[in-house]
Every structure is written in C-alpha cells, then in structure tokens.
Amino acid sequence: MKATKVEEKIFLTIMICSTVFVLSCLILILATVIWRGLPALNLSMLLQTPKGGFYLGKEGGILNAIMGSLFLAGGATALAMAISLPIALFLHFYAKRSWHGGVVRLALDVLWGIPSIVYGAFAFILMLWLGLRASLLGGIIALTFLELPIMTRGMDEAINMVHPLLKESSYSLGATRLETALKIVVRQAIPGLLTSSLLAFGRGIGDAASVLFTAGFTDHLPTSLFKPAASLPLAIFFQLSTPFPAVQNRAYASALILTGIVLGLSIMSRRIAGRLTEHVIR
Amino acid sequence: MGNPAENFKRGKRGKLYLQERLLQSNHSLVKNDMRKIGLSTQTGYVGKWLDISKYLPRRTLDRLAKKWMGFQAIAVAMLVPLIAFALLFRAQPILTAKSLRELLLGTNWHPLKQAFGFYPFIMGTLWVTLTSMVIAVPPSLMTAIYLAEYAPKRIRALAKPLIDLLAGIPSVVYGVWGVLTVVPFIRNHVAPTLERWSSFIPLFRSDNTTGYSVLAGGLVLAVMVFPIIIAVAEEVIHAVPQDLREASLALGATRWQTIKFVTLRKAFAGVMAAIALAFSRAFGETMAVMMVVGNVPQAPSSFLDSAYPLTALIANNYGEMMSIPLYDAALLGAALLLMLVVLIFNITSRLVLVRLMGHF
Structure with missing residues (x-):
C-alpha cells in the first residue's frame, strides 16, 4: 500500500513539474520577445517605410511590412470567409450524415496539416500557370489556402454549437434549410464565426513560408494587387539575417509588433465572442 | 389545421x-x-442581401444553394489531390531523369552539376523532428494528464486558455526566440558540458561550436508543438468515461494506478494520434527551424551537428530555382515528399481520432 502511495506522489510531482516547465517555456518566449523588442521599439518604426540603407542600420521603419501583412492576411481572410461559410453550412445542413460530408471533413483535416511551405509551392505553380509574378495577389492566394481549413473547421464547430431545437422550430414552421441556415443559424453563430475568422487571420498574418514564394518583398507600401508586397514575418527574418546589431534589434522590435498583433487579435476575438452572445438563445 | x-x-x-x-x-x-x-x-447580416426569395420559388432556391455549397465543398476537398498532382507534374522531369534510389539515398547535392541527392536533407528533417518529439512528448503528456485528471478547476481555467493563446504565436517568433536564447544556451552551456562529461558517446560529440544545431531546432520545435499535444491529448483523456475511473477507484486503486491501467489504456490511440499530429506539424515547419539549425548540407551524426532540413532547402533556394535546369523540379519534388509524409501521418491520426471521438 505504501509503495503505491509513494509512486503516486512521485508521478504527481513529475506532472506538476512538467506543467510548470511547459507553461514557463511558453511564457519565456513572450518575456524574451518583450525584453529584447521593447527597447528597440519606437514610433518611427511603426510609421515609416524603409529609407535608403535601412538594412545597414539607417533611418526608416517597417510600415511597409505592417501594411503588407494586413493587406495579405485581410484579403486572404475575406476570400476564405466567402468560401468557408458555405462549406460549413453545407456540412451542417446538407451533408450531416452523408458520405460527402465525411470526405469533405477528412479533406479539410488533411488540408489543416499540410505544411505552409507546400501551400507556398502550390500557389507558386498556380501563379506560373496564370502568368503572375510575385505579387500581393499571389500571397493572398497562398494564404487563402492556408486559412481555409482553419476557418472552415472553426465555423463548422460554431454552427454545431447552435441549439438543434432552434433549427427544428424553424423547419417546423416551414422554413427551408437555406432560410434556416442564413436567417437563424448564422445569426446565432455569429460570435463563433467571427472568432474563427479572427483566428485564421492571426494564423495568416504570422505565416512566412507560404508568402516567401508568392508575395515577394518590397520596401514600398502595397499599392496594387499585381506588385510585390512586404510582410512582417519576412521583414523579421531579413532583418535578423543582417550582421548589424542595430538592424537585428529592429528585428526583435518587429517580432514584438507581430506577436502583439496576433495575441491582441486572439484576445479580442474572445472578447467579441463574449460581447455578441447577448442575442444568442441557448 | x-x-x-x-x-x-x-x-x-x-x-x-x-x-x-x-x-x-x-x-x-x-x-x-x-x-x-x-x-x-430580422434577416440578420447575411440574410438581408441574400433575400431573393421574391424572385425564385423558395424550394428551388434551397436546391440551388445546396448545389452551390456542395460544389464549393467538393472543390475544396479536391484541393488535396490537386496539390499532389500539381507538385507531381512539376517534379516529373527529375523523377524521369534520376532514379528514385539516387534521389532519396544520394548524398551529393550540386544543382549546378545536376547532382540532386536528398539524403542529407531527409536525414536533417528526420533528426530535427525526432529530437523535437523526444523532448516534447514526455512533458506535454504529463501536463495533459495533470490538466485532465488532477488539476483544480482554477488552474485548468487558467492554463488552458493560456496554452491556446500561445499556440497562435507565429513560427517566426519562435525562431527569434531560438536565436536569442536557445542557440546561445547550447553554445555556452550545453555543448561544453556534454564535451566534458559525455564526449565518449558519439551522439553528443561534435566539432560544431556555433550552437546552431539539431538540438536547437529540436528544442524550438518541441516548444512549438507543446500546445498541440497538450490540447488534443487533454481532450482525449478527458473524454474517457467517468464510470471506468470510478470502477477502478472502487476496487481500491490509487488515482495514479487508475490513470496508468485504465484511463491511459483507453485513451492510448488518441494520445498516439495527438503525437502524430504534432509530428506532422514539426515535420513541415519551415521558418523557426531554418533560423536555428545552421543549414549545412550534411547528414548529421550527433545532436550538436548542424543540419539542413528539406523545408529550409526549399525556402532558401526558391529564388534561383528557375534559372538552373531541373532545380525547380528537384525543389518541388522535395515539397511533394514533405506533403506525402505529412499526408500519411495526418490521415492515420485523423481516422484514429474520428473512430475514437466521433469528431476532430
């Protein structure tokens, strides 16, 4: 009896230690980025585009990358929303138990796991076929592929959370599936739909490997769909690979900005989800 | 009526x-x-401008919507084979020019001399990924068990959102963290210590003193996949029916014995699936790995050696691939290889999870 108690104590200690270890590793990342990034962060970083010799440590900022990233991820999120919502509705209303639904779900799960660099390569091939060069549009296409499965899965879950009785009531009043979907279920699921869109946006804005091939990089603000666009992750990567400490410090500041955007979005999406639930019937 | x-x-x-x-x-x-x-x-945000039922019979509209939505869903499902075929099509020149054996086992990588041996890169990817799994799996499983079985509600409510939040950190930030802390840590502490105490073990011996190594890549990836393993494993363990635990406890087993002999046994397949998911994520990760492994094209033979994973190979050389014959085919072939491995791992683990929990 004693031995089993001792064993339990030992393992409980190991478990608590590893929980503390895992959480502290994750917090350490945030702490490192804040600690190294904050001193190098200033307003001109946020509000200026790179001037001549920026990558040698001279004047300028990373506004080009911030705007580029917002445009890339924003465009991709808009496109992905237009594709994801119908798919999520299809899965829920028209293919709940059919084999189509199963196949589509499995495909989405598989897409979720495909590495972003493969999406980059695929979008690159598409661009070759379409005769596009590295451009904002190319980056948006690659990121849309990346965001699609994340968003669709989130939306599917959000729609599944809507109480089934609500759907039944709507059906029993003679509403068609489409009417029930758009007028009742979507309305009820809006917080969840928004959350999953914002999560996908966060994933898109942080991804570098798919944009590398397709969007290129430029020191200018994005002005056209067919011109290259800068992005934050790549700006961080390029700044970090220069040998100058001043530029590397800027990379840390840029990493802080990117982390801030992503975590801010994530927290905001939780907030929104909480705020919008007042009309939701449970 | x-x-x-x-x-x-x-x-x-x-x-x-x-x-x-x-x-x-x-x-x-x-x-x-x-x-x-x-x-x-009130028709809501989407309904308002989609309300064209005045012009079309409502059932026709419903059927049309089903067709359209179904078309979109099938189109997206077709993306998987489409991506595979597109990559295969572009990689075809090199597959016909070289034998598969030469490609996968050749150690010579000189694109200018038309030598494309992927062996060092495949080994690089495998070393880094397996190292990360060895580092990541024990602590994250222990954490998952703790959160699912022991943790008080307050800690659970604190830890789970935190872990979810941290799962969203971009990989480039993990890379920055790796360059700032992991690489210097290995250079200044881990490597000298191993040099002094265990240099008789070949796995820990290396003349690479930069700190940019397999171990650095493994550590960064391990921290990256913590949230994935914990989230999925915790859910799987939590889903084990309470009756089973109670039966075991009623027979006088301690909580740990119950976990060891009942809960984990029931959740085994799901836990394996969680690990497989993490494996496929680590396998395909590009940016974070590329920044810390050193990118020296050699098959590593020690944790402290530099490596050059497949993903880093693609990302570093995409710029010049169109100017050298067969180079683009080789790199897109590498992407195809990555995709196939990830595909196999993913489909297996998803099928296990679906059978186990009915969703995911």
Whole structure:
C-alpha cells in the first residue's frame, strides 16, 4: 500500500513539474520577445517605410511590412470567409450524415496539416500557370489556402454549437434549410464565426513560408494587387539575417509588433465572442 | 389545421403537416408565424442581401444553394489531390531523369552539376523532428494528464486558455526566440558540458561550436508543438468515461494506478494520434527551424551537428530555382515528399481520432 502511495506522489510531482516547465517555456518566449523588442521599439518604426540603407542600420521603419501583412492576411481572410461559410453550412445542413460530408471533413483535416511551405509551392505553380509574378495577389492566394481549413473547421464547430431545437422550430414552421441556415443559424453563430475568422487571420498574418514564394518583398507600401508586397514575418527574418546589431534589434522590435498583433487579435476575438452572445438563445 | 404556431406546439404530426403545407405557401406567412413563436425574423447580416426569395420559388432556391455549397465543398476537398498532382507534374522531369534510389539515398547535392541527392536533407528533417518529439512528448503528456485528471478547476481555467493563446504565436517568433536564447544556451552551456562529461558517446560529440544545431531546432520545435499535444491529448483523456475511473477507484486503486491501467489504456490511440499530429506539424515547419539549425548540407551524426532540413532547402533556394535546369523540379519534388509524409501521418491520426471521438 505504501509503495503505491509513494509512486503516486512521485508521478504527481513529475506532472506538476512538467506543467510548470511547459507553461514557463511558453511564457519565456513572450518575456524574451518583450525584453529584447521593447527597447528597440519606437514610433518611427511603426510609421515609416524603409529609407535608403535601412538594412545597414539607417533611418526608416517597417510600415511597409505592417501594411503588407494586413493587406495579405485581410484579403486572404475575406476570400476564405466567402468560401468557408458555405462549406460549413453545407456540412451542417446538407451533408450531416452523408458520405460527402465525411470526405469533405477528412479533406479539410488533411488540408489543416499540410505544411505552409507546400501551400507556398502550390500557389507558386498556380501563379506560373496564370502568368503572375510575385505579387500581393499571389500571397493572398497562398494564404487563402492556408486559412481555409482553419476557418472552415472553426465555423463548422460554431454552427454545431447552435441549439438543434432552434433549427427544428424553424423547419417546423416551414422554413427551408437555406432560410434556416442564413436567417437563424448564422445569426446565432455569429460570435463563433467571427472568432474563427479572427483566428485564421492571426494564423495568416504570422505565416512566412507560404508568402516567401508568392508575395515577394518590397520596401514600398502595397499599392496594387499585381506588385510585390512586404510582410512582417519576412521583414523579421531579413532583418535578423543582417550582421548589424542595430538592424537585428529592429528585428526583435518587429517580432514584438507581430506577436502583439496576433495575441491582441486572439484576445479580442474572445472578447467579441463574449460581447455578441447577448442575442444568442441557448 | 388552424394556427401553425399551435400546431408546432402540438408535436411531430403537426410539424410534418406544416412542413409540407408551408413549403408551398408564401414567405410572409412563415415570417408571421415565426414572429408569433418569438423567433426573430430580422434577416440578420447575411440574410438581408441574400433575400431573393421574391424572385425564385423558395424550394428551388434551397436546391440551388445546396448545389452551390456542395460544389464549393467538393472543390475544396479536391484541393488535396490537386496539390499532389500539381507538385507531381512539376517534379516529373527529375523523377524521369534520376532514379528514385539516387534521389532519396544520394548524398551529393550540386544543382549546378545536376547532382540532386536528398539524403542529407531527409536525414536533417528526420533528426530535427525526432529530437523535437523526444523532448516534447514526455512533458506535454504529463501536463495533459495533470490538466485532465488532477488539476483544480482554477488552474485548468487558467492554463488552458493560456496554452491556446500561445499556440497562435507565429513560427517566426519562435525562431527569434531560438536565436536569442536557445542557440546561445547550447553554445555556452550545453555543448561544453556534454564535451566534458559525455564526449565518449558519439551522439553528443561534435566539432560544431556555433550552437546552431539539431538540438536547437529540436528544442524550438518541441516548444512549438507543446500546445498541440497538450490540447488534443487533454481532450482525449478527458473524454474517457467517468464510470471506468470510478470502477477502478472502487476496487481500491490509487488515482495514479487508475490513470496508468485504465484511463491511459483507453485513451492510448488518441494520445498516439495527438503525437502524430504534432509530428506532422514539426515535420513541415519551415521558418523557426531554418533560423536555428545552421543549414549545412550534411547528414548529421550527433545532436550538436548542424543540419539542413528539406523545408529550409526549399525556402532558401526558391529564388534561383528557375534559372538552373531541373532545380525547380528537384525543389518541388522535395515539397511533394514533405506533403506525402505529412499526408500519411495526418490521415492515420485523423481516422484514429474520428473512430475514437466521433469528431476532430
């Protein structure tokens, strides 16, 4: 009896230690980025585009990358929303138990796991076929592929959370599936739909490997769909690979900005989800 | 049959009748009835501008919507084979020019001399990924068990959102963290210590003193996949029926014995699936790995050696791949290889999870 108690104590200690270890590793990342990034962060970083010799440590900022990233991820999120919502509705209303639904779900799960660099390569091939060069549009296409499965899965879950009785009531009043979907279920699921869109946006804005091939990089603000666009992750990567400490410090500041955007979005999406639930019937 | 709202309350018979009748009736009737039972008829954000039912019969519209949505869903599902075929098509020149054996086992990588041996890169990817799994799996499984079985509600409520939040950190930030802390840590502490105490073990011996190594890549990836393993494993363990635990506890087993002999045994397949998911994520990770492994094209033979994973190979050389013959085919072939491995791992683990939990 004693031995089993001792064993339990030992393992409980190991478990608590590893929980503390895992959480502290994750917090350490945030702490490192804040600690190294904050001193190098200033307003001109946020509000200026790179001037001549920026990558040698001279004047300028990373506004080009911030705007580029917002445009890339924003465009991709808009496109992905237009594709994801119908798919999520299809899965829920028209293919709940059919084999189509199963196949589509499995495909989405598989897409979720495909590495972003493969999406980059695929979008690159598409661009070759379409005769596009590295451009904002190319980056948006690659990121849309990346965001699609994340968003669709989130939306599917959000729609599944809507109480089934609500759907039944709507059906029993003679509403068609489409009417029930758009007028009742979507309305009820809006917080969840928004959350999953914002999560996908966060994933898109942080991804570098798919944009590398397709969007290129430029020191200018994005002005056209067919011109290259800068992005934050790549700006961080390029700044970090220069040998100058001043530029590397800027990379840390840029990493802080990117982390801030992503975590801010994530927290905001939780907030929104909480705020919008007042009309939701449970 | 009277008032539809009353019929609704009356139950299934009324409901079916209504469904049939109202499917043929006009839209405003439905609207009024919905208002009567307190359902909002405000069309909502999407409904408002999609409300074209005035021009088309409602059932036709429904059928059209089904077709359209189904088309989109199938189109997206077709993306998987489409990506595979596109990559295969572009990689075909090199697959016909070189034998598969030469490609996968050749150690010579000189694109200018038309030598494309992927062996060092495949080994690089495998070393880094396996190292990360060895580092990541024990602590994250222990954490998952703790959160699912032991943790007080307060800690669970604190830890789970935190872990979810941290799962969203971009990989480039993990890379920055790796360059700032992991690489110097290995250079200044881990490597000298191993040099002094265990240099007789070949796995820990290396003349690479930069700190940019397999171990650095493994550590960064391990921290990256913590949230994935913990989230999925915790859910799987949590889903084990409570009766089983109670039966075991009633027989006098301690909580740990219950976990060891009952809960984990029941959740084994799901936990394996969680690990496989993490493996496929680590396998395909590009940016974070590329920044810390050193990118020296050699098959590593020690944790402290530099490596050059497949993903880093693609990302570093995409710029010049169009100017050298067969180079683009080789790199896109590498992407195909990555995709196939990840595909196999993913499909297996998803099928296991689906069988186990009915979703995911």
